Amino acid sequence: MSLNSLISYISNSQIIAELVKRIENNNELNIIGSSRYAKSIIINSIAKKENKDILLISPNEEVAYKWYGYFDSIDNRNVLYYPPSENLPYASINKSKETEYSQLSVISKIIKKERKDINIIITTERSLQPHLINNNLFKENIFTLIKGNELDIKELTKKLVLLGYNKENLTSQEGSWSRRGEIIDIYPVNNELPIRIEYFDNIIEKIREYDPVTQRTLDSINKVEIVQVGFNLLIRKKLESLSEQSTFSSEEITTKNNLDRYLGIIEEHPSNLLNYINRETIIVIDEKEDCFKFANNWCLESDNNFEQYKNEIANILKSNNINIKVRSNLHKKFESIIKTISNYNVINLYEFESKRNIDNRFLLSDKRINTSSKNIGKLSKEINKFILNKDKVWILSAQPLRTKSLFFEHDCNTNYLEKPNDLESAYKLIDNSTPVIIKNKNNYEIEGFYLPIWKVILITDKELFSQQALFNNVFIRRRKRSINSNINVNKINPGDYIVHKNHGIGQFLKLEKINITGESRDYLVIRYLDGKISVAADQLGSINRYRSSGKIKPKINKLGGTEWLKIKDKNRKIIKKVALDILKLYAKREQLKGHIFPEDGPWQKELEESFPYQPTPDQLSAVKEVKIDMESDKPMDRLVCGDVGFGKTEVAVRAIFKAITSGKQVILLAPTTILAQQHWRTFSNRFSPYPIKVSLLNRFKTNTEKKDIYIGLKNKKIDLVVATHQILGKEIEINNLGLLVIDEEQRFGVRQKEKIKNIKTNIDVLTLSATPIPRTLYMSLSGLRQMSLLNTPPPSRRSIKTYLSEIDMDVIRTAISQELDRGGQIFYVLPRISDIDQAVNKLKNMFKDLKFIVAHGQMNEIDLENAMIAFNNGEVDLMICTTIIESGLDIPRVNTIVIEDAHKFGLSQLYQLRGRVGRSGIQAHAWLFYPNINKINEASKQRLKAIKDFSELGSGYQLAMKDMEIRGVGSLLGEEQSGKVNAIGYDLYIEMLHEAISEINGQEIPEVNDTQVDLPVNAFIPATWILNREEKLDAYKYATECTNHKELTELATDWSNRYGVLPKPVESLILLMKLKLLAKKCGFNKIKLKKPNVIIETRLKNSTFKLIKKGLPSNIQTKFHFEEGDQFSKIIIRGLGVTDIQNQIDQLIYWLGLFVSEINNFDKNTADTKI
DSSP: OOOHHHHHHHHTSHHHHHHHHHHHHHSEEEEEOSOHHHHHHHHHHHHHHHTOOEEEEESSHHHHHHHHHHHHHHOSSEEEEOOOOOSOTTSOOOOOHHHHHHHHHHHHHHTOTTOOSOEEEEEEGGGGSSOBOOHHHHHHTOEEEETTOBOOHHHHHHHHHHTTOEEOSSOOSTTEEEEETTEEEEOOTTSSSOEEEEEETTEEEEEEEEOTTTOOEEEEOSEEEEOOSSSHHHHHHHHHHHSTTSOOOOHHHHHTOOOGGGHHHHOSSOBOGGGTSOTTOEEEEESHHHHHHHHHHHHHHHHHHHHHHHHHHHHHHHHTTOOOOOOOOSOOOHHHHHHHHTTSEEEEEESSOOSSOOSSEEEOOOBOOOOOTTOHHHHHHHHHHHHHTTOEEEEEESSHHHHHHHHHHTTOOOEEOSSTTOHHHHHHHHHTTOOEEEEOOOOOOOOOEEETTTTEEEEEHHHHHOOOOSSOOOOOOOOOOOGGGGOOTTOOOTTOEEEETTTEEEEEEEEEEEEETTEEEEEEEEEETTEEEEEEGGGGGGEEEOOSOSSSOOOOOOSSSSHHHHHHHHHHHHHHHHHHHHHHHHHHHHHOOOOOOOOOOHHHHHHHHTOSSOOOHHHHHHHHHHHHHHTSSSOOEEEEEEOTTSSHHHHHHHHHHHHHHTTOEEEEEOSSHHHHHHHHHHHHHHHTTSSOOEEEESTTSOHHHHHHHHHHHHTTOOSEEEEOGGGGSTTOOOTTEEEEEEESGGGSOHHHHHHHHHHHTTSEEEEEESSOOHHHHHHHHTTSSEEEEEOOOOTTOOOOEEEEEEOOHHHHHHHHHHHHHTTOEEEEEOSOGGGHHHHHHHHHHHOTTOOEEEEOTTSOHHHHHHHHHHHHTTSOSEEEEOGGGTTTOOOTTEEEEEETTGGGSOHHHHHHHHTTSOOSSSOOEEEEEESOGGGSOHHHHHHHHHHHHTOSTTOHHHHHHHHHHHHOTHHHHOHHHHHHHHHHOHHHHHHHHHHHHHHHTTOSSOOOSOOEEEOOOOOOOOTTTSOOHHHHHHHHHHHHHOOSHHHHHHHHHHHHHHHOSOOHHHHHHHHHHHHHHHHHHHTEEEEEEETTEEEEEEOOOHHHHHHHHTTSOHHHHTTEEEEOOSSOEEEEETTGGGSOHHHHHHHHHHHHHHHHHHHHHHHHHHHHHHO
C-alpha cells in the first residue's frame, strides 16, 4: 500500500513550507493533535519536503509499534525499528540476540554513505541511554565484500573469526559461517538473509543471497557489508588492553556471553543512538512528559541496579588487574539527554495542549470521521458534501472494488487507483474532486481523519465497515521461513532402531563407504541379532525408523531363517482384514452424494485479496485443495493441520465464504466459549463489507437469544453460526447446512463427537487442528480422510524459547520479572483448581505490588468473562489459571507463560498452552516446571523432552507423530492391532496396509515402496563435497524421498547452489534415483546385472507386462523376455549387460520412461471407460 499521492499533495502545500521555516528558525516545533496517524502523515510530508531522516522517540514499546505501523502503511520508505535493550545495564544477564542483531542492523543502515532513501527510525526513549560503543570503533570493524575483488579465502575466514562469527557445518543462523571448498556461506547479523560467496581462484566471482531453510540461492548482489557480531569481542579486547597482564577472564564470557556492563569501564562516555544518526536528522519526540516519566523510572531502577552490582564488577576488574573505578555511566536522567538534542531540529508531538505555555506551536485541528456502522448511504452523503466543499478525499480499503461499487450504488462517484505510486493519475482525480480509493494491504490499527487546514479527508475500513485490526501493530524484523519446516521426524541417528522391509528390526550403527568391484558407494551399517548388514544409502526407501508404543524396546530380528517372513505373513493376513474394513468405508463414502459448490465468484476473489497478510504457499495450497473438494460431488472430509497462528483460520474463512455466497449455511464448532467468541469477532470483521449474518451461540447467551438464533437458522436468516457444543442439542433445525467447520477437534468429548457424526452426514466437513489426536492423524495418513499441512509460519511469528526446569522459586521470580520489566503480561498455568490458592500466596510473597487475576472453568460465567476482558485490556499483569486458556486467548502483550507441574499435561495440551504466547512478533518465553525428575514416569519425561526439542515454529504435526510414539499406536487402532504394530513398526504397518488395499482393488501395477538397483555404478556423495556426516545422511534421505523427476531436478539444483558443481558420482546418484522412480511406477522390485543380461524382478502379471511393452519400438520388444515365478517374476533384457554401465542406465531410463507413458495412457483409458 502507498499513500504517496496524499504525502506528495500535503508536502507541496504552502503550510508545510511554513512549518519547515518555523523549525529552521526556532530549532523546535510543537504539533498538537489527537490523531497519531494524521501526525505521521504530516511528519512524513516534512521529511519529504526537507529530504531528511526522521528519528521518532516514543515513551514505550507499545506506542513505538503503533508508530512503526503508521509509517510502514503510508508508503514504501525505509521504516526502521530500533528495539530498546530489555535488561538493566549493570546486571550480568543473557541478552536477547534478536534485540542485539536488530539494533546492529539499524545502525549499519543509518551510517551507510551511499544511501538514497530517507530513513524513518522508530524507537523508545531507552535508545537515548548510553549503551553503544564508539561510532568510529564500530565503523572500523565493518568489512565490505565486493564482487570481482581479489581477496584471499584464508584472509576472509580469518576476518570473520575476528568479527565474532562462528564456524558451523551449516549456515542457517545469524552470526555463523561455513565453508565448502571454494564456497563460503555467511549470515551477517545486519542482513535479512545469509549470503553465499563463490570464489574463482582468489577472486570473488559471485555474491548471492540464499534462503536459510532451503539453502537455495536467491538474488545476486554486487557487494555486502558485514558488521561485528555484537560488541562482546570489542569490549573484551579493550578490557585486555587495560589489564596489566593483557588478559581478561570472567565467568560471564562463557555463561552469559554478555559484557555490556563493562562498556562504562572501557569508555568514559559511552554512546547512544544519537551518536550514530546524521546531524541533519529531524528528532521527533512523542509526548515528552511521558518519555520523561518512563526514562526517569528506568533511571531509578538502574541506580538500584548499580548499587547491587558495583562491588561484583569491581572485584572482577581487580582480579584481572584493571585499575579503573566502576562508574555509573550507563544510565542518565532524561533532562540531561534532552540537552544533547538541542543541536538538532526537534518536533514535539502532543495529543492535548499542555498546561505549560508552549512556544512555536501548531494546532493540527484534526477531526475524526464518524463511523458509519455499515451505513454506506450516510457516508456517501458526507463524502458528497466534502466534494462540494472542494475537499480532497482519499479512501483506504482492503476491498477497493467492493467499496467502489457500494459508493456507486449510493450515487457517490469514486475511482480506484490501481497503481498508488502513479502520481500523475492521482493528481488528475484530485483536481477533479474525485475521491481516490487505494488498496490497503496491511493489518495495522489505523483510522481515518479530517484535516480542515489542508482540506484533506482520509477514510479507512474502520469508518466504512466498522472493521478493526484484531492485533496491535507489531514490528517484524525479518521475513523468512521457519527453520522447523526442515525438521524431519523420520531422521535416523546412530543407535536408532529401524525396520528394513526385507530383514526386519535392527539397529543403525554408522554410515561408511564400501568399495565393491571397484565402485564406491555409501552404506548404512545395521546390526541384527546374529550379525550386521550394509544397505546402500540410495536404498533408504527400504528403511524406516521403528515406531511403536514407545513403552517397550523392540525385539531385534535374526538375519537368517524365516522368522521375519513369518511375522510379516502373519500380519499381512490381519492387515488384509483392516484393508477390507477401510475399503467398505471408502465404498460407503463413494456412494454418498454431496452438494456441488460452484466455482469462485467475483466476491470470493475480492475477499481473498482483502487478506491483510501475504498468504503462505501452504495456505494457498490448502485453500485450493478445499475448493476442489467442495466443487466435487463427494462430501468433503479434510483435516487442515498447522501450528498455532499459521493461518488455519484464513483457510476456513475462504471455505465458509464460498459456502455462504453459494447459498448455503455454515456451522463453525469451537471447543471453548473463549475461542468461539474470538472466531465470531474474526468472521464478523472479515465479512462486514458483505450482506452476511454471523451469530454467536455459547453459554453466555440467554434462552431468548438462543431461541432467536435457532429460528434464524431455520428461516435461513443466519448464514454462519459460531458455536460451542451448545448447538449439538435437539433444538437445532437447519435444512440448508452446506459446511461444518470443526476447530480443535481433539478438544471435544466422545459424546460430543457422536453428535457431530449425526450432523456430518452428506455435508462437507473441514477440521482444523494444531496437534491432531493420533486417531485423526492415523485416518489421514492411511487415506481415510484428506489432509493439508501448513508448515510455513507467517513472517511475524518467532519460535518460542522453551525452558525445562525443576521447580525453583528464584527461576520463577526471574521469568516473571523479565516480562514485567518490558511491560508485558504473564500466564501462570496450573493443572488443578485446588492448586490456585497456594500459587497466589507464593506470588504475593514474591511480588508485593503485582496486579493479578484468577481464571478457571468453575467460575461464574460473568466473573470469568470479566476476568478475561480485564486481562485482555491490560488492567492486570498476570493471570493465574488452569487450561481454560488452552484455546482461544490471543493477547499480543502476553509473551511469557509459566506452567507448574508440566508433567501432568498431555503433549497436545502443552503445545497448545505454549502457543498462547508469542502472537505479536516479540520474543516469547515458555517456562515448564516439574518436581524432582526421579518422581515422574518415563512417558512424562518423553513428553517434556519432545516439547523442548520441537520448540521451533510448525511443530504441531511432528509432535502429533511423536505423541503416537509415546501414547502408542495400539490405542488408536484398537488393542487387536497393537501387538501387530509393535511387531513390525508403525510405518511398515501403514505401507503394508496400502499394499493390501491396492491388491484387493485389483490394481494392475503392484505398489512398490523402493526398487533395489544392483548395477556397478559409482554413485555416492563424496566426503570432500559434503563434509558433515549427518548432513550427508540427510542428503541421501532427501534423494530417496523425491517422488518425481521435477523434485529430483530441484534437489540437484539445490545441491549445486549449496555445495558447488555436482561431482561425477553425485550426477550418477541422481540418474540412479531417476531410474528407481521410473521402476517404482512400473511395479519393478529389483534391477540387477547378470551378464550378458540385465534382470528385473517384479510381481507384475505377464498379461499386464504385454500391455505396457507395447510402448517400446517393435524391434526393441524382442529383447524383453518374461519368466513367470512364484514370489517374483523375471523380466530378462537380453544383451544389455555387456554394454558399458552408462549405456545400461541411459537405455533403462529411456525404456522405462516409455513403459510409464504407456501406463499413464492405460490409466487414462480405464478412467474414460468408467465415465
